[in-house]
Amino acid sequence: MKEFQLIEHFFNRRGQTRRDVELGIGDDCALVQAAPNKSIAISCDTLVENVHFYPDIPPQALGYKSLAVNLSDLASMGAEPAWMTLALTLPDVDETWLEQFSTGLFDAAEYYGVSLIGGDTTRGPRAISITINGLVPTGTALTRSGAKNGDWIYVTGTLGDSALGLDVIRGNRRVDVEYNEYLINRHYYPTPRVLAGQSLRNLATSAIDLSDGLASDILHVLKRSQVGAVIDVDLLPLSQAVKDSVSEQEAISYALTGGEDYELLFTVPEAQKGALETALANACVEFTQVGQVTSDKQLRLIRNGEAFNLTNIGFEHFS
């Protein structure tokens, strides 16, 4: 199978097309219609074999996850997904692999309403790079830079599942059989908080998606917003699977430093708390208050009212 046949067969076929796509796959460029009063949010994420994923990842999960991690970036800005391009680097043309990969990719694309409008296909060590484009009403995008002293800090969903799931997949940890599938799926099929992100427009003062773990991702918000934060580690939302599978200390470590949860962390002023509850209930998203923004420009973790030191729970080991 030649490159153009491969594109036609696996990637052009299922591309459900949005009405604002004037010209999709097949020409030198794609053409999309610029929407009035909207800004285009653009982000690119690359997954490289043996760096971001292991060769034994199910191709369907890889296809799904490649898009999900990009969608998560749109979510954190409050943007609505629209179009994507796909740069695929493959060692060979393995049709079974491509069938499964494209199934996972288009499952996510269809669910979130993204059209595949172009890409590039090259031979080399396996890598997937997606550039995602989303739309957001001009002036309403959420950024990392708006957190203010006194704002409350929230996260969506539960933290630490993905990292524990990876340990289960790699055979580094055993969990009760009833939690196996849940944890593995949380690692392979993260849920980008697309609707939650859009619901936070005009409510949150800042937002970021948690890809590396709360303890390091929150620092980006603090730096860009020129503020500090206090996080109560006892408030971190943990799934039953994490609570029942590891010690309290380990659970905190997974939640703070595990990474790849793709939940949102965001800040909301006191005056917007009521509106926030309504907005996220309408979006059917669970969220938890975990701390507060401070003026002292540093991150403080507390537990039972006392300072909590990350290194005590082997931060280096888990990072």
Ligand code: ADP
């Ligand atoms: P060019 O040589 O102009 O870069 P290509 O032969 O690389 O063109 O691509 C032909 C068409 O197929 C283009 O419209 C491109 O966007 C699209 N395309 C190439 N690879 C992919 C892919 N993996 N997924 C989606 N579209 C692709």
Ligand code: MG
């Ligand atoms: Mg090309």
